[in-house]
Amino acid sequence: VGNPELQRRRRLMWLMDQYLKNDVLSIQKSIVDHVEYTIARSRFKFDDFEAYKATANSVRDRLIESWNDNQQFHRDMDSKRVYYLSMEFLMGRSLLNSIFNLGIKEQYAQALSELGYNLEVVVEQERDAALGNGGLGRLAACFLDSLATMNYSAWGYGIRYQYGLFRQTLQDGFQHEQPDYWLNVGNPWEIERVHVTYPISFYGKVEEKWVEGTKTFTWTPDEMVEAVAYDNPIPGYNTGNTINLRLWAAKPSGEFDLQSFNTGDYVNAILSKQRAETISNVLYPDDRTYQGKELRLKQQYFFVSASLQDIMRRFKDHHSTFDNFADKVAVQLNDTHPTIGVPELMRLLVDVEGLQWAKAWDITTKVFSITIHSVVAETLEKWSVELLQTLLPRHLQIIFKINAMFLEEVKNKIGNDYDHLARLSIIEEGEKKSVKMGSLALVASHTVNGVSKLHSELLKERVFKDFYDIFPHKFQNKTNGVTQRRWLAFCNPGLRDMLTKWLGTEAWITNLDLLTGLRQYASDPILQKEWNLVRRHNKARLATYIEAISGVKVSIDAMFDVQVKRIHQYKRQLLNVLSIIHRADCIKNMSPAEKTKVVPRVCIIGGKAAPGYEIAKKIIKLVTTVGEKINNDKDIGNLLKVVFVPDYNVSLAELIIPASDLSQHISTAGNEASGTSNMKFTMNGCLLLATLSGSNIEIQKEIGDENIFVFGAKPEEVDRLRAERRQFQPPQEFHRIIGMIRNGKFGDTEYFQELCQTVDGGNDFYLLGNDFSSYLEAQAAVDEAYVDRERWTRMSIMSTAGSGNFSIDRTTCEYAENIWGIKPCQPTS
Ligand code: Z15
Structure with a gap:
């Protein structure tokens, strides 16, 4: 009595009891409410697609509840979390997955049927979220389902592409590509976090200064964009655990570049800022041939930098030093694509947080691990030194330093055999110098794994033979798997019931x-x-x-x-x-x-x-x-x-x-x-x-x-x-x-x-x-x-x-x- 905070909480608890129950009637009510209030159609007249939207929104409400509980729980526990960094998440549809995992499929089926709609038809209205090319992206999606189901603390980080993988049509038997502008019908599964944003910098120059006896580096970029977070709740099967897939969208940065607004060319200044959005516009439809396109590297740096800044911000909420960062954070690199995260974490720790290089390197090597998905070394990415120098000058310096220190260390083991050192070097010498991202990731990771027994052997014997000789302890095998929830239980209901x-x-x-x-x-x-x-x-x-x-x-x-x-x-x-x-x-x-x-x-x-x-x-x-x-x-x-x-x-x-x-x-x-x-x-x-x-x-x-x-x-x-x-x-x-x-x-x-x-x-x-x-x-x-x-x-x-x-x-x-x-x-x- 008289404690206003207590009264406020009681009131909120009481209100919670009044909604989001999972009986058929409550579900029906929430679907119809969304028809009327969210999509603003008449409850007496809405088509199958609108039924899908309303249904999805009512499921979304339930997901948000368990998402919030889960985040709160892990905040309180301060549990170690794995962050799965991937350029691709090939999620497919979400509706059936969500109601199946939440255990409310029967209620939804009945609720819809009494309203005159068929769940199977409604489910078909959803567009695939095709933010991936194939195996690598679908594996990432399966991992999320499994991590949630088995109650691990985990987040996925990726890019919110406006255009997913192209849609294929046949004309006279030839393939034609159609853009997959999947967001134009709205996406009920994401939660836009307008306040979770980070600045991402490109180009410019680096200045060195001596401050109190140590050399410091200041990167003055020429371009800055903002990364905005979109959260996608991932419900586990038969558990309250709902984890998060946080995807980043590029937006023009609010503050940067203000001086251009004084040039008198106001309209062009706006238009040029708008180009920031191209970074997260489109998924590259060929994941295996390394093309060396600047935009691709920008995408990689964009999402990796945003993710690491986000991870560090969250860590700092609880900790005043980075001493036990690696006890709370594991970062998995899905192939070499997010490898620019290695120099980025070093930059954030050294240049921004002011840690000593050795300390920062110690942390970095305890945080990262990488999965390799390819069979031949030629398909691993190499970014030209020239491009890195232009786009990410500070990162190039850091990569050079990592390489110098690494080669110094291996010289002690293998001597001055030049060819051998050249094979191990992160930098490929020659007419056009480049950075071998696989090697960079390997040097910085505590573990590298292949995706089947044979493949993991091939990595040791061929692709990374030279590294295996000096780092045998880093190599593991993790044979892939698939989620039996999506790939058996709800894509094959007949077999599911028979098995049970x-x-x-x-x-x-x-x-x-x-x-x-x-x-x-x-x-x-x-x-x-x-x-x-x-x-x-x-x-x-x-x-x-x-x-x-x-x-x-x-x-x-x-x-x-x-x-x-x-x-x-x-x-x-x-x-x-x-x-x-x-x-x-x-x-x-x-x-x-x-x-x-x-x-x-x-x-x-x-x-x-x-x-x-x-x-x-x-x-x-x-x-x-x-x-x-x-x-x-x-x-x-x-x-x-x-x-x-x-x-x-x-x-x-x-x-x-x-x-x-x-x-x-x-x-x-x-x-x-x-x-x-x-x-x-x-x-x-x-x-x-x-x-x-x-x-x-x-x-x-x-x-x-x-x-x-x-x-x-x-x-x-x-x-x-x-x-x-x-x-x-x-x-x-x-x-x-x-x-x-x-x-x-x-x-x-x-x-x-x-x-x-x-x-x-x-x-x-x-x-x-x-x-x-x-x-x-x-x-x-x-x-x-x-x-x-x-x-x-x-x-x-x-x-x-x-x-x-x-x-x-x-x-x-x-x-x-x-x-x-x-x-x-x-x-x-
Ligand atoms: C991709 O989907 C795979 C490998 C790659 O190097 C790239 Cl860039 C994309 C596939 C493998 O080809 C496939 O064998 C494997 O099952 C899958 O990744 C998941 O590990």
Whole structure:
């Protein structure tokens, strides 16, 4: 009584009791309120899209509650947190994910249905958040789901691109790129933090001054922009833990450059400030070829600097010195893209906070760790010294100093062997000097990891061999995983319910190893029957979609043979097409009696080619022309259909993966760092046709040799085969098929020449000719297995049953324990 603060709190608590309950009526009320008050439509008349918006907003309210609780809890606990820095987060849709993880899906379904809307239809209204290219970006998204679900303290940091990955359309069978201006329909999932902003500087010059006996550096930039925070709540499954994905948008800086407003050219001054926004405008659609574009480096520095300033500000709220910064902060670099964070943290600690270099370096090396996703050193980024000198002059100085101190240290170990030192040097000498970002990250990180067992070995033996020799303790393996929440539980509801029924528990949703419990029923006719029923249902859904987009009618009795991933030479979609042509050709030469023995197939291919990647675009055109020809061939009929699914993205993957019988992961051995869709397919009971690359090898080990179709060269043979490829004689069929393409069987003689040349003996870098026979044999083995329904179904069940190891929760735990040093913790109430 009489304590106003207490009364105020009581009042607030009482009010909390009045809203945001999760019964159907409360949810209904909140949806309708949002229709009326947030999107300002009439509650008596709103369409499916408006229903989505209102529903999303009502879910958002609930997310914000748990987000706030979570932030408060970790502030109070002062727990160590991991910050996952990534240029890409390929999130896909959020609505189903959110209500599923919050455990309120049934209530929402009923609430909407009573209002005359169908949850499944409403969910489809959402645009994908496509802030990533492929595997690397989707992995980041899976990590967030897992970190939240397992109650870790974690944040993601990235860029709020206005344009996500381009949308792919087909015109006359050619890929065309459409801008993905995804924010123009509004984004209910983000919370704009207009007051969380940081200045980000570029260009200018550095001055050295002696202050009280120490040299200090003052960077006077020429350009300054502001980074504004947008928070995206990430709810864990069946836990109150909602973590944060903070994305930065570039805005003109408020204060800087005021003098230009006195020049009289007011309008142009405004327009030039507006250019700041270009920094966060667009996601680069080719993640693997390093182009050396200034804007890309600006993007990297922009988001990394904002994130580090933010992390340090938060740390300073609780601590007066940086002594135990590394006890509270772990920063994971997702590939080399955020590596400029190394000199940036040094700059912030030394130039801004006034720490000694040695102290700052000690902190830096305890904070950073890096994941490498590529197989060959050539794809690691190198920024020219010239560009760095212009754009980030102070950082270049810091990099030089890091390198000098590092080389001094290694000289003590390896002596003055110049070539050896040159290989270790962070600076690549030569006509055009450049900074090797991988080396910089490695020198500054306490740990570096690859993404599958084989890949991590390759890093030690090849990519970073010289570093492995001096820093063997830094190297680890962390085999990738995927979240079984999105990739099983809610993209495949039929299988989800069946698993829960047969295992007698839902616990597999957070403990995927429990799936091994299925093994004992793999031959059970009742499970087999139910299994195939669910699979047929999923296939029917996909067949409907395929007919709608392409007009091609496909039978769900046919085997759905799928290859969906970015189009790239090393992934060898061309090998797939060649065998499709071969199959068509065989069928055409068959007698009617022989034809009755053919296993009908629907070959589904999808994926985007980087806009400047001509060969990849030609592969797409080849798929579509081959499809056109085969699909209309009366001799072939329903025995073979070929469909290119345009605009492959996260949402389409959710439709395609549960409906696939066979999926292809056929990169040249050792050339795929890990692969993650292979794990999604396996979980969903799809069989793999695979080479010995990345995580295929580990999948084979888990599910057993008899449940996977493996072919092709061994990883350790690839170097030799490449060296000898000029002498290699590919089989007759291979030449014949290439000849068919060359001679215009699929039109466009001219256009496909360059593509055909890539597999000419001396050129065939990815060894298509070499692996062709073995590939055809594996394809025959697939057909043979498919006709034995009992056997195929058992293989399918065994795939799902053996996929437990590929839950990202396993991966996350390994990072947490062996790299980040963080433990799960959760509010007790
Ligand atoms: C990317 O998506 C991957 C590697 C890269 O170097 C870049 Cl720049 C982008 C992929 C790998 O190709 C794939 O094998 C791996 O599963 C994925 O990253 C996640 O680690």
